[in-house]
Every structure is written in structure tokens, then in C-alpha cells.
Amino acid sequence: EVPDFKNALKQFQKLVEKMVTQKTKKRLGLYIEDDDEIDYDKFYTTTQTLFGPDVKDHNVKAFFRKISNNLDARTEWCEIFGYFIGESDAMSSQLKEENMVFLVSEKQQISHAVVKRQDVIMGIVKVPHLDFTVTASQKGVLTIFNNQRLLRPCRVYPFYFHQDTAWITGCDFLPQLKYVVAVTERTVIVWDYKSKGSQSNCFIIKPMENGLLCVCTVTMSDHLAKDNILMGDDKGYVHLLTVTSDHFGLKQCKGKKESQLQVLDPKTFNIVKRKLHDDWVVKVKYISDLNCFGSCSSDSIHSFVLDDIKRLEDHLPVKEFSVPRGVNAFTYCGKAKVIVTGG
Template identity: 25%
Template sequence: SYSTSHFLHEFTVMTREMFTEQMAAAVGHSTKEEFGELFDKVDLAQNGFIDWDKMASFMLLSFYEKDERMNSTVIPQWKNLRLLSPVHKDTIQNITYLKGSSCYLTASRNGLLGVWGENLKLQRTLQITTEEVKLKDLWVTTVVSLANVSKIAIAFTSKEICFYDLNSKQGFSCQYRLYGLQGTVLCMDYWYNPHDGNEAILTFGDISGQVQAIAFTTALISLFERPASSPEGEEATVTISWQELVSGYHKCCYTLKHKIHYKDWVKQVAYSSSLDAFISSTTSNINTLVLAWREKLKPHLTTTSFNIARGVNAFDFHSRLNLIATAGINHQVCLWNPYVTSKPAGVLQGHSAAIIAVQFITERKQLFSFSKDKVLRIWDIQHQLCIQRVAGSFPKSLEFQATLYFNEAHGRLFISFNNQLMVLEMKQETNRRFTSHGKAVTCVLYNSVFKQVRGKKNLSAVS
């Protein structure tokens, strides 16, 4: 406006009081207190007055620093997409990281496990078998790591979950076999208390719409009690029926469940310690996303349902932002407040096909989403904008089953296409900071009269 331009033209030397009054009159939009805070930022030497040169320098430096931060930290930089050694001949069901062994584990539908080092070189393969099912009929549905007790849990279509000990002398030996489940398990999640490893929860969802959980109370000692009639020896498998757990026979754990999804297949489950709730999802448009809350001193769960048009394929929860992201079959990523079911807190639009997976980049406050047409998008959560689109580099197969796993600590995004395993790795970022000089500073002097620090950069004449 004319008044603002006239004010800046007349700006010479001003005290704090003069600055706040004239800025409020000429610019408006803010209070005198806010303009006073601006004055204090410009007047770093606390002289009690500022001039146009100080004001202009402050504004230019602020804009420059903001631009530097935006350019250097917002958009991830990736190395070329890598295809890892072809190991699996069947569809890859899971990719996970084993903290204790510092390696990655891939599991395919036929029970073949691939163990990969941190250098992404294949270390070994293992064929999982069970005594009850012939190898040709074996079908693994999902795998989860039990990091605090150095075990993995594997679910099969035979309605059983087997727990394998990673520290066994004979490789991955089956320590416990849980059988007699009411439906085939499709997904699992494991949580343990970082402050007390004895407290842990294994959550799983099945094809009958049930979400069930086993809450362990002495996980570090034993997941389940060993019956007196069980075979002796560390390598002997303890066989446990689901009814035993439900009846309370095993004092070191107890079970929880709900059937809110009715007969819809449960596609994903998770337990959130910050919400103290179980989260589950289906592809149905009714009870699509369900939160089940544990009540103190009560055995049952209280549920809250989100109805999402056409259902979702997956979800992820960011505890610090308190947001649930859903991968919509309707091509939308929705951000939900766990306590508001009526409408999403944000809708991220841009995909042209059903979204298969979503996952937060926790520290960056960003989000991955991957769609059925093989387009990977990265979103800025705060501004709800797509900041990066990756496409055209993935396999050209028309029909595929994909699994995503992001290891944030290592900056690696694994994507499986049927039996192929690929990885996108972030480039290491240099910590770029705003600097006052273009070359190394060799001398610094302090002027007590003007309360200023002056630096001298390294010139060719200075040795």
C-alpha cells in the first residue's frame, strides 16, 4: 500500500516505541507487541534504535536462511533404484529388519526366508517347514519380528502361528507352535515396552474379521508356559492350542479380541502404546478403520469406527502428530485424528489409482504413498502437498503384489514386486548451515563501542 511504501521511504533511525507505533499505523495486521518482538530481533546489539540498513539486512538474511532450509532438507534425494539378487521364486509376503542381528529378513509365500546384511548382500536362505503341513501345501501369510526376545512369528494358512528362535544353534528352530485359531491370520504386529521388555503385545487379524491379541507379561522369561508333559531340550517345540490361551491356562499372558469387522478380511493391524489402542483396517466401506481401546479392570474392548468410501488397503500412525494416514482404494490418502470419526483432518489428492501402502517418515513429518499404477509420492504433512513423485523406474508387470518397508534409520525404502525385491536408498545429506563468509574465517575482532563482531576471511595474501 501507499502508506507502507511511504513509511519505508521515510525510515531512517527509530527507537522501539517509534517503530512499533508507525509499523502498526502503516502496516497493521499485527499488534504492537509483535512489532516490538520484530524490533528486538533486528536490534541484536541492544542499542535501542535501528536504521533501514539493519532492517533490510535482517529481512534478506531471514529469507536466505529460509530458502536454504527449504532447498536442503525438504525433498529427499535418492540413489538409483536397485534390484537385489533374485532369491525368491514365490511372492514376497514380508520385509522386516532384525535389530539384534542387524540384518533384513524377507519371507515368501512358500516359506523361504532370505537373510540380508546391512550391505544388502544375501547372507543365507532358510526353508521354513512344519510337521503338520507338507512343503508343497505350505503357505506363509505374514511374518513379524519379536525384537526384544530374538524371535520371529510366522503365520500359515493352516490357522497356526509358529515362533522361531533366532539364537538357536540349529538356525531358526520352532520353539512354540500355536494352533487351533478360528481363522487364517492375514496380518500381525508386535509391540514391546522399551522400558520393560517383559511387557509385549502380539496383535493379529484374520479372514473372519476378528482382531485378536496376546498380551505377554513375562516375555523375557517365557512367552508361554511349558507343559509338564512336553519333550525335554531347548530345541523341542511346545505345542499350544488357542483354547488354552483363552481359558487362562497360561498365566504369563492373556488374550483380547473384537469382531467389529464382522466377516471382512482384516488387512492390517497395529497396537499403539500412545493411544493404548488396537488399530485395524479392511477394504469394506463400513467399519473400515477401527480403534479398540483397552479399559482398566475390564476384559472387553471399547471400539470406535471410521467409515471410509470404498475402503482402504493400509494405514500408518504418527504418534507425535497424532495422525492416522489411510491408503484409500478411492485414490486418496486421508489423515485422521483418532478422536474425530466424522471427517478427515486432511485429504492428499494426486494419485490416479488405488493406493497400496502408506508410511510416515517420522522425523521429517513426511509421508510415503504407493499406488497400484506404480507411482510413489512423498507428501509434506504440514502443508498437505506432494513434494516428490517417483515413477517409470519400476517393473512393467501388469499384475503384481507389492510390499513396502521403510527403514528410517538407514534411509532405505524396500519395495517388492511379486518375487522381485528392489530398494531406494536416500543419499546422505550434508548439514548445510547459513554462513557469513564464503571462505574460512581466520580472524575475529570484537568492537566494544558498537557491540559488533567482525570476521576476516581467508585471502590468498594470508598464510
């Protein structure tokens, strides 16, 4: 069995090298897509064939994302089995302890364990007018902090796809409906944090067509019962989802005090989408000062898009910028009137 395992490792290394080469060429605009392209499905299937059932979906997914987000990242084959090589036991222990603390500022910490070990915060959103902060962890914990104190954590809602938990990839706050919104790979979560007592209402919009990677709220609506949500996915599409109070008319059950969860069909919502990038959409943001939305990707050709939100519906040409190896982050400074991007 040892020679077979060594051979599997060699084939896996070749698979990783080939994938990195393809993605590097793609981000430079030199790669032509064909049937030999290694996407996640092909990477997962090949890895399962090489190593069998000992390889779990979420570990393969984490490995694939690590490479996709940083082609120069150092990887070890043991990571696909859920094992990681640390510099020392002391350092590993220190990192685990730090992961259990939510940093509020340089001088203050909240010692409440918002995320458990082997879990990380994926999104932090400040809601100034309500004086609280929303966080979302990768494994599904939504939490609200008010005045630097823990207000109330949402129950953990695990969503299982192929017997593995789907990761939360981002969160935001809906200012009109006053709900928390978060996204996983095929799901939009809407949490009514105002639920009283031990009852917590959560609405699940699924299944979405592609894997959702980021989310933000469009803050231009004056309609008191409507919010618009921007989302980016793993196929290069930017989605615009409109939600109203009518969508979330919860049917109360007498005598039930536990959490209620309702699954809603995406077909009942107004959703428009447009393909703006040829790689993952890693961030979307609505810039109210400019009345525009921005989206960015590791795509070297369609790296950064900045235009009116109407472009998602009318399919007219968009204002876009090309950056070698793409754009992974951006922000807008109103005082300086500049947009800063990071690759």
C-alpha cells in the same frame, strides 16, 4: 465332455459374478447376510463340484483372495487350474527372474534367491536396533538380512492342511523375547533365529480358530520376558496374544543337531479377541506414539478402528470410521501427526 465343461464354465462365471455382486453390496452396507451368501467354503465346494479333483485347494484359495482383495481385478477361469495368461513369454520370463531377487534399495540388490519361482514375499519388517530385516514368503520361508547381507535363512517349514501348504500371511519381530513371529491361516509360528549351528528351533501354535491374515507386535511392554501380538482374521476379529519366555522352554535332545519343532496348544496361552469388522481384517498395527492400535477392513461400515488396546478386553465402544468400499492400508506420520488410509 466338452459341452459339460462349457456348461461348468458358464456356471462358474455366474458364481463369480454373484460373489462379486454380494461383496460389492456388502462393502457399501447394502447386503443383508443370509444362507445364500458365498463365503470361501461355499465357493470352494461349488468349484470342486463343477470341475472335480483337477482343481487344487491352493489355486481356488488364490482366486478367491484375488477377488476379495480387489473386486475390479481381471480374472481368467484358467487361474483355478494354476495357469495364468501373460502378455508375452518375454514378460513372463522377466517377472519370474524378478521374483527371485529381494530389493534392498533402488541401487542395490541381494542376488540370493530368497524366494523361489511361484513364491512371493508377504512381509518385510525392519528391526533398526538390531540392524536387520526380516522377510516372510508366502510358501513358508523366513529369512533374516543383516547389514544387507544374508545372515541365515530359516529352514522351510511346510504346514499341510488337506494336503496343501498353508500360506504365510504376515510376520513381525518380538522385541522382548527376540524371536520372529509369523502367521498362516490357522497357525502362529515363533522362530528362534538365535539357534546356533545347524539347529533351528521353531514353535508352532495351532490350531487357531479363524484364518489369520495379518500380524504385528505391540511395543508397549517393558517386561523383558513378555511380548504382546496383535492379529487380524478372516471373520473380522482382532486377537491379542500374550507370549512369555515360559511358553518356549525348549526340551533339548542330546545328540540331535537338526531343527527342532514344537507344537503348542493355543489354550495354554492368554488370547483375547473382539469382532471389530464385518469383513476380513487386512492390517493391524500398534501405534506407540498414540498408545493405540489400528485395524482396517474392506467393510464399508466398520472400515477403520483406532483405539486403546484395552478395548479388546472390556468391549466398550470403539472409535471407528466408515469409508465407502473400506480401507485396505493405513500408516501414521509422527511428524505431521496424521493417519493416512488407502482404499
